[in-house]
Amino acid sequence: MAVTSNDFARIPDEMTITEDAATFIEGLRHDHIPAEAIRIGLRCILDAAGLYVAGSEEHSVHMLIDEARDIGGRADARLLGGAGLKVPVGMAARVLGTAGHAHDWDDTQVSVDPAHVYGLLTHPTIPPLTAALTVGQMLGGIDGKRLMTAFQAGVEVESKISEWMLPQHYLSGKHSSGTVGTFGAFAAAAWLLGLKGRELRHGFGIAASFASGIRCNFGTMTKPLHVGRASENGVTAALLAKRGYTADPAALDGPWGFLAVMGGGVSPEKMAQGFGKTWSIVEPGVSIKPYPCGILTHPTMDLMLRLVTEADVKPEEIETISIHAGTNILKPIRYPIASNHLEAKFSLPAEVSMIALVRQAGKREFSDEFVASSAMQDMQRRVKTQFDPKIEAMGFDKVRSRITIHRKDGSLVEGWADERYRGGPDNPMTDAEVEAKMRSCCAGVLDSAAQDRLIAAVWGIESAADASAIVGLMP
Template identity: 30%
Template sequence: MNAKRASDSQKQRPEVGRILADFCAELKFESMSAAAVEAAKRGIADTLSVALAAKAEEVAGVMGGFFAEEPGKARVWNTALRTTARNAALANGAMAHAHDFDDGNYAMVGHPSAPVLPAILALADELAASGADIIAAYAAGVEMEGRLGIAVTYEHNGRGWHTTSSLGTFGAAAAAGNLLGLDGKLMLEAFGIAASLASGLRQNFGYMTKPLHAGFAAQNGVLAAKLAKAGMRSSPNAIEGHEGFFDLFTDPEKLNADEAIRDLGLSLELIRNNPKLYPTCSLVHPALDLVTEGIASGEIVADDLEVINVGVSYHALNLMRYNDPKDALQARFSIPYCIAAALAHGDVTLGSFSDQSVAGNEIRGRMGKVNAYVHPDLSTKEQFEKVYTKGAAFTEIEAVHKSGKIHLKRQSVAVGNHQYPAPPERLRRKFETCAALSVGKPKARDLWNMLMKLETVQWSEVDSLLDE
């Protein structure tokens, strides 16, 4: 009886894979609104810049050495290497996620651009792609990630999957397939292949393999699209069919398949991407906004603090699990460390996350003032999911001073969220600061200007600015 009910339920599901495959294959630059094009250019610029900022990171060094003997046409960022498209997608995807400074997306519950853009640009040279082609492919990739995220709901993430990898694999396949010119039938083949490549475990958060997840997604998306174009076939129901992606990666009873294809094309998902202003897990960003703003206004006096209580969701404390981080990778997932860094410097920047900073006493000496706890209104999966889907999950800080002054404040979304956009100048400064770590300040400014008119140029013109 249970098997029959499951079978009946699957028969009632819409053909999500086919519908999204057709949409992603047919999405063209000319069909995009001006707002979507601008959002795409900002997302592309932001992602490239944070990847360039990873030049000195250990993950970049590993990638550069790993592919030195596999030549090809695709650039490995931050190096003089050219390698195969798949290798470049892996290396560049890992670098794009190395600092956890890449953008997020609520529907996806993950990082949309780090898997998608490296997949696109790994193919851009061999395809002589235009900027307009890249914008359309980027839009297709992010749409696929967001729409699948809507379908599998928070339940998918809540089971421990790293959506940047699991959903990012589909996004990268959609983006690569769009750039390769796959039609809807071949795009569906690519999705079926991608379904068997999707993975990514949250247990690896705080280790080098966490950013590698974005690289795996980018690499596997390129592989899936290229295999489909070469003639590899897959189940047309790999996403919604029996024992397919939906059945295995979420709770079928919570599946939201109809909503995933509702109003497709009316408003592209990339408009709801959220650039980051701090190079940490985004779950601490509302708290960092409150602390840095409190310090700037004088409401919080770091040297007078008795304790700062930080109330977050069970989900935030589960992911940000390192109360005593051992290195910079773990520090990005430590609420006490991130808050202490803000108290020490009034801001949290790339410089806050060197291994020297983590080991030193300037920040660590303030960690004892930070009490991170699960707020009683957000203590269960059910409580959190209910408010998260409405954008109402919150962080509450209570700064208790030795003088007796108490500063109590609550915030739901961080600055940079599409509901609370960051000033454009702040995003430009972030780009130039990050990109300059690889190409220097003059080229970083030129690169920003070129990317802001991406639809009018060939990618090769942008790529030339990345030469060392």
């Protein structure tokens, strides 16, 4: 039975999540990490590398780069898009982390718990990987096994906290990639900095007060900034803790701790999972996104692609498109007509229209120019989303939807989305497909030879003498 925040006053002594997380970080060694976690971790890092490159093109990231350049400061870590300039580690993490989430294309934590309303929680890779890469540079370089260990520490801590929280956290308007992502970045930075004892526990307390991100900013520049700030704040919390800055050493626990105040409580039965006993990156796993938008829309987009391909539906033949879904999709995917690429990431009409028009939805389609085109604006107005009580009654453990395409000749093309969404653990992208996605992210920024070097560097990162140097292969 899940416990709500109102119950926490009765069980503060039973919660030891902060202590358990700290003990996990203190004791973690590379040889503790399962081989399958390493394999998946390499795929996640390759995916992220492409996303950092793609994000470097974004206007929102350019503004952060300009801000970092204007502020200046200690030359700790390379500024993405800064032509080799180095800036303080927190500022470097803010820019790199924002770039990694700028296209909303980064991987997603999976849950098999039907109590988790959307079944999908935080974007686990970017905050801890960003922290590891930037702190690693600040330390003068770190070998590949150290980078992988720090990254895995962050993913595990972030994912378990996200899994154990009640879905009220998300339903009440918090953005877990900004809030819980802070702990992922902190755990990675803390491991690299060698934090132990009270310093490590105080660091969790600092991170808990930094953690922030609200869903009203979905569809704006500030949504990816949530992840950039999570990266920066996690690093800053670790640095302050190392200096002796104090906070509550059990800040995840109790009636006034993060999980009660920000999370609405926890599921006590899940806490027995512990950290590093089962590895969340393996079980239940992560999904690598085929499309640069909210994962909740991906099964619907795949269905649309299947329908227009199999029936050879031309754009000019379409009268209307009806999308039937439950509130788990229709509430967060909130823009009825997208006017720019940021809104399109949270607009089913926009995403389905891309597929209807050009049978793909990638970096080119998620651009302001394409979204604002007359063809896109016209097609979006032919798409209607409809609440379906029968789908709602099936529950939220899967992302369910159906589409009916009404042709101008009166014929219908319709079908149901595959609940095994492409990119998820039970229908994963191949390594070759992950590489192809990475190349599509880098198109127009890095030439094919530079892409080859970056791909080779990631696949070989475990044996690298300085793994943080891969940032130098980016713009």
